[in-house]
Amino acid sequence: MAALSDVSPQSHARRALLRALAAAALAWVASPGRAADTYSAETVKAAFLYRFGGYVTWPPDALKGPRFTIAVLGGNEVANELERLLPQHPIQNRPAQVVRIRRVQDADDAQILYVGPGHAADLQAIIAPVARRPILIVSDSEQGLDGGSAVNFLLVDRRVRFEISLAAAERSGLKISAELLSVAARVEGGHLQSGARCPSSLPYGLDSRCQLRVASR
Amino acid sequence: MQGGTRLIAGTGLALVCAVVVAQQLGSADDLTSMSLKALTNVEVTSVSKAAEPLGQAPASIYVITHEQIVRSGAVSVPEALRLAPNLLVTQITASDYQVSARGFSYAPQAQNYSNKLLILIDGRAVYNPLFSGVYLDAQDVVLEDVDRIEVISGPGATLWGANAMNGVINIVTRPAYLTQDTLAAASGGNVQGHLEARYGGKLDAETAYRFYGKAFASGAMELADGSSAHDGWNRGQGGFRIDRSLADDTFTVQGDGYRALESQPGGPDERIYGANVLGRWQHRGEHSELQIQAYYDFTERSQPVGGSKFVLHTFDVELQQALQLAAQDRLVWGAGERLNDYSITATAGPNGLLWVPKARNLTLSNLFAENTWSIVPVLRLTTGIKLEDDPYAGWQFQPDVRLAWDVARSNLLWAAASQAVRSPTPFDADVREQVGGQVLLYGNPNFHPERVSAFEIGYRTQPFAALSLNVASFYNEYRELRTVEPSVPGGFFPLTWANGMRGHTTGIEAWADWQVTGWWRLSPGIATLHKALGFTAGSSGILGVSQAGDDPSVHWTLASSMNLPRHASLDLSLRHVSELPDPALPGYDELGARLAWHPLSALELYLTGQNLLHGSHFELPAPYGEAIRRSVTVGFTWQP
Secondary structure, X not given: OHHHHOOXXXXXXXXXXXXXXXXXXXXXXXXXXXXXXXXXXXXXXXXXXXXXXXXXXXXXXXXXXXXXXXXXXXXXXXXXXXXXXXXHOOEOOEOEEEEEEOOHHHHOOOOEEEEOHHHOOOHHHHHHHHOOOOOEEXXXXXXXXXXXXXXXXXXEOOEEEEEEEHHHHHHOOOEEOHHHHHHOOEEEOOOOOOOOOOHHHOOOOHHHHXXXXXXXX | OHHHHHHHHHHHHHHHHHHHOOOOOOOHHHHOOOOHHHHOOOEEEOOOOOOOOOOOOXXXXXXXXXXXXXXXXOOOHHHHHOOOOOOEEEEOOOOOEEEEOOOOOOEHHHOEOOOOEEEEEOOEEOOOOOOOOOOHHHOOOOHHHEEEEEEEEOOOHHHHOOOOOOEEEEEEEOOHHHOOOOEEEEEEEOOEEEEEEEEEEEEEOOEEEEEEEEEEEEOOOEOOOOOEOOOOXXXXXXXXXXXXXXXXXXXXXXXXXXXXXXXXXXXXXXXXXXXXXXXXXXXXXXXXXXEEEEEEEEEEEEEOOOOEEEEEEEEEEEEEEEEEEEOOEEEEXXXXXXXXXXXXXXXXXXXXXXXXXXXXXXXXXXXXXXXXEEEEOOEEEEEEEEEEEEOOOEEEEEEEEEEEEEEEOOEEEEEEEEEEEXXXXXXXXXXXXXXXXXXXXXXXXXXXXXXXEEEEEEEXXXXXXXXEEEEEEEEEEEEEEEEEEEOOOOOOOOEEEEXXXXXXXXXXXXXXXXXXXXXXXXXXXXXXXXXXXXXXOOOOOOOOHHHHOOOOOEEEEEEEEEEEOOOEEEEEEEEEEOOEEOOEXXXXXXXXXXXXXXXXXXXXXXXXXXXXXXXXXXXXXXOOOOEEEOEEEEEEEEOO
């Protein structure tokens, strides 16, 4: 008590302020976060893959099976997220499932195929066998659309965005809703194209002059 | 009292734990009920570097990503270039930075600026053809709009042309459709501050645009005695970019205008003005791709004291075509024409620079072809040549041979041999420097291009997903490097330029990216340089070999990027530059740091520190360089 009595009001006030600040800092650190707080990019990509199912029209033949399948090639974390998500979330009025595949041929019965970023270099070769199947092919690499995918994920300003190739969707016999197109970062035009495209196979250095397909992190 | 101490200690501990423990992340379940639009706006935590677009390129390339630039706290181009371990960035004064790769940075006693490195901003060369070198104080971009900066060390002349002798820097901004948000940002601190705004939108489904304004101001640095160097400066810039992308065609039109005022001790400000506009058309065909680009660039610099001034208009048009000749064979060829129309007003009075002639049109034509052939699927051979008709030296041949071998998946071994030149300029050929009414130095109309033959070998590997490694080494043989010589043999004044130096340099560049955990990335990088230069017979060697550049033998960086809980992030970057030989400067270490917090997903608040280890430090000794002050800045970026 004696010690308290010789404390000046000034230092008392300072201590009170310090204590309040400390308490605020503690509260800031310790309080549970809001639900929609921070997500990994893979979580958001999984959510998109699930949502794509509602904005794409498949030809009737492609939806004959009892289940809606998302095949994942080289994207373990995205597959993990989908495994948690899909059991409670049907797509196109069917129970949905995720299958992890090692060869693209195993995606033949899937409605959506996600090809992870590790396959950027040889994307075109990888998806060629299923390019004309009614499968929404979603890639995740800098020049993904050049490889022939219909949707490609981008990371722009810490947000997961995507670009759409209408040509590739058309080739697979899929229709993409206007609503999905409207939120795409970019939509590539409608007629069929093939062959040499921008940068992936240009010799070194030239890529940067060729900015039509500049994807972003 | 005790309770308070305990509470504070506890808070500290909790903070430390929070930093150490990986973040709590939300699950995809929370996102399923969101609107699509809202989903595209969910912020994600990622310190990982996306797969490098140039990962297969047989050259020493470091790509500075958008994320790295934003997280570094840089507000100007040279500060952003510090992120590349294969570049040496030296701050001389408040506004003057010299950037070099593989040596030849700056030799103030011989007025030899860093002149063997080419810089392009969205395909527009900003290398100054009058003095050779880059005025970085005249170049700026909104760094949030930059997609990436590709830094290629080693010759890039076959594709990029003369002066890409030791490297090329490509600053690539995002197309307008990826900058559709409004952005407002401001910062202020004890040394520098900035203010910027960008607005993006769509004209129709295929056409997007953005326009921006940016202002930057820096206080003065210090002289050796601690007094002000009176070299504070400010600049303002505005510009736009429009991109129209159709199925087979892409059109881009972009332009900028700027002005800057730089304080001079005891006199009126130095003034810089400039504007440029660029148009580009790209057409994709079945097995080919065509690009046509044209630009106009105006830049002016004037010093009211003495009245010296230069005005430069550049007109440039380029065409290039990429052809897939066969499945394993790809050819790129192109041609270009550039006109530099300049006029230089001499400094009045007995001391100064005269130019004879003082105005001229320089035309530069070029033709190049480069072929990449996959001998077998894992082995690619690239051969190319550039023919360039230089206004001073006539036709120059700049060939290049590169071999890339995919040793295994994610393992690339490459080797290259190439030749490149640094073109003569009016400063080499036409200048007359006077002191006290007497000519001190005459330009040399017979000055030859400086030449390099470069031999490189490199390896790039990603042993596991979280780690990538790059190493490259080079042996460069230089001929015809510029020297200062007496114009009369055996005499002294007046001096003149000559091509009296030759020799070689060797060095290693290495860097790594290590994703330690999901929220922490470490990036070390190092560059070494050994120079063995000497004078040719007949050269006086009066200024010594250091007139070719005052270079450290090693510089390294260590960068750390952390995502903290609660939308906070901490970035640190330590750099070391070893001693400079002549003029001599002891080696130094410096530290940059940035702590950022996103209270809302649209808002970022940050605290940035640069050069934190010393109250001030020299990167070039006095009187050539000034003491660069420690800088602390607070700021925000708002991007709804």
